[in-house]
Amino acid sequence: LRSAIAARMSGDTAEADNLLAWITAQAMNNQGMIAELHHPSNADYEGEAPMVGFGSGGYIIALKKRGEDVPDGPHCGEWR
Numbered sequence: 001l002r003s004a005i006a007a008r009m010s011g012d013t014a015e016a017d018n019l020l021a022w023i024t025a026q027a028m029n030n031q032g033m034i035a036e037l038h039h040p041s042n043a044d045y046e047g048e049a050p051m052v053g054f055g056s057g058g059y060i061i062a063l064k065k066r067g068e069d070v071p072d073g074p075h076c077g078e079w080r
Contacts, residue, residue, distance in 0.1 A: 001058035005065050020062055027059075034059050 001023060008016035026043065027034045034056045036047035 001062045004062045008065055016062075016066070020059075020066065023059060023062075 001019070004016045004019035004023075007019065023034065026038070030045065035045040038044065039046050
């Protein structure tokens with residue numbers, strides 16, 4: 001979910017949407033539970049599920065970011 005947010009903020013909305021759709025599909029196949037972590041090679045749920053702050057909380061943040069404009073510059077004044 002952090003990757004989806006980062007992709008969206010960098011302007012790669014297609015990748016962000018694909019990642020968010022994949023997480024949504026995984027949750028729908030697992031009784032609506034959004035995982036905190038996925039195993040890197042087989043996508044099995046890892047960690048606790050559901051985990052309100054890291055799984056579904058991250059999902060809500062990613063959905064919120066989907067509706068925001070992509071920043072046109074850094075918040076700190078310049079890119080480093």
